[in-house]
Amino acid sequence: MAKGDMGIDDERSLMSEYPDFYSHGKKPIHEVLSxxxxxxxxxxxxxxxGREMNYGELDHxxxxxxxxxxxLGVKEGDRIALFLHNCPQYMIAHFAVQKIGAIVSPCSPSFKAMELSYQxxxxxxxxxxTSDTLYPIVTDIQEDSPLQHIIVTxxxxxxxxxxxxxxxxxLLQERRATPFAHDFFTAIEQVTDEQVxxxxxxxxxxxxxxLLVYTSGSTGRPKGAMLSYGNALFKTAASAMANEVLDGDRILAVMPLCHIAGMLMGMTIPIYTGCKVVLLYRFDPVAVAEAIAEEKCTWWYSTAPMNVAIMQAIPSGRYNWSSLTTNVCTSFGIQLTEDIANRWRAYTSGTPVYEAAYGLSETHTADTYMPRHAIKWGTQGIPIYETEIRIVDLQTGENLPVLQDGEIVVRSPGVFKGYWRNIDATKKTLRDGWVYTGDLGRIDSDGYLTLIGRIKEMMKVSGFSVFPEEVEALLMHHPAIAQVAVIGIPDEKRGEVVKAFVVCKSSKEDQKVVESDIIEWAKENMASYKVPRYVEFREQLPMSSAGKILRRLLIDGAS
Structure with a gap:
């Protein structure tokens, strides 16, 4: 059977009967690197x-x-923080820490002092x-922290x-002074081959x-999800298989390595499969275009705003992207729609783009995947290998049938071991091996999962349950809207009503859009209880370093 003729049943058969799942044996990823x-x-x-590093040098x-x-006295179980943007040093440090049995904990390079201090x-x-550019933030918190050493690159x-x-x-700026810190490469040069x-x-x-990955903190302070070597190995192998990544691929890595999805797609999958990763410090449309063309990248994990930004910034046909065969994508900020996918395919002369996965930090992400030959728009795909997903009633916890909305619960070999020093939160989230995600969703008759929203962000409007993602997806069909975020605000008559924060497209015509235009359009296109009662126009929306809309900041600002 040709791959183009495969359907959902064929995809399931491939996943369930894969003959050699752990192609390198059951061992930690750093041992696969060696x-x-x-x-x-x-x-x-x-x-x-353009600076290339082979597997021998990287392992060395x-x-x-x-x-x-x-x-320096690091022992098994010690926690080591990585406070870095994307760079080869990040990968070196990540695997070195795990090689000695210590625990890596990524810190977002967008953190300010209070956020870093907490973690x-x-x-x-x-x-x-950390880096010399981020070093001043570390020194601001050092005195009141448990830190014994700072290593700077x-x-x-x-x-x-x-x-x-x-x-x-x-990246081209001169090195900044970092007194009282160890230098990353000076430290490496001091170690001899004989000592190794x-x-x-x-x-x-x-x-x-x-691995200790801190959650986004959308419901309270961030919590550290404890993930094992086995969790990382399983999810890496499963995701590589589902996405058909081979040792001859050339993966473009743009998403932050400190984010669990960026770590998986841009670091552990390339190392596990033995392919080549083209690593960028951050997203830039020109850098992405040049990297794909010059390095003949075959595989890219993006977010929908990245794809849209490239189409807006660079004329179609300027670069030869014929090598790019796979572009999995996440709907952060902008919903990935079939229309955007069709525009992207035409823009790139044939590259498909489709939803990457549903997942969370507590499961080392990627609990689903989208079968590239059986795409269902608006869904997050089907469960990945050896992964069970159920939808349960919010009150009773009983399993719900297809097409009914409830809480998403997940069980797989990727499930975390609990939250760091937080027994109560662990008991609430991890029950009999199942992760209760706090996400609302439904499963259709073909087994595809649709994410509706967060339980905590669900609105009750005149007794109806309203989910931000659903309203946002509908509003994105308005021709003038580039981005949108939705929250609930208190209302005496209805309990809550919908408020939309809108970023308009840049054309002069779109700039003429006013609040009443959006509201009237919404009345014509969605149920009355979902219609925004208020619209606020913004030049940009608050985003995390991974590209997620931070609704809690909009809620705080509206309260």
């Missing part, structure tokens, strides 16, 4: 604006940095690895003299915690 370094040491592992740097951390203190981090240390594609100005050879690294077990 295996590649032995078998294909000269194969290029990553490209950073990981080993040296791991020895240095041991020399560093909550995890009781022994060391933070300069993003330009691994840039080529003449970058191959458009490079952000901040005679170091006995700890023997880690797949069930050991290796």
């Amino acid at each position: 295996q590649h370094a032995l078998t294909t040491p000269q194969k290029v592992a990553l490209n950073f604006y 740097l990981v080993n040296r940095f791991a020895v240095y951390l041991l020399q 560093i203190s909550d995890m009781v981090a022994k060391i933070v690895i 300069h993003y330009g240390d691994l840039l080529p003299g003449d970058p191959s594609f458009h490079c952000p100005d901040e 050879e005679y170091t006995v690294f700890p023997s880690v077990a797949l069930e050991d915690v290796s």
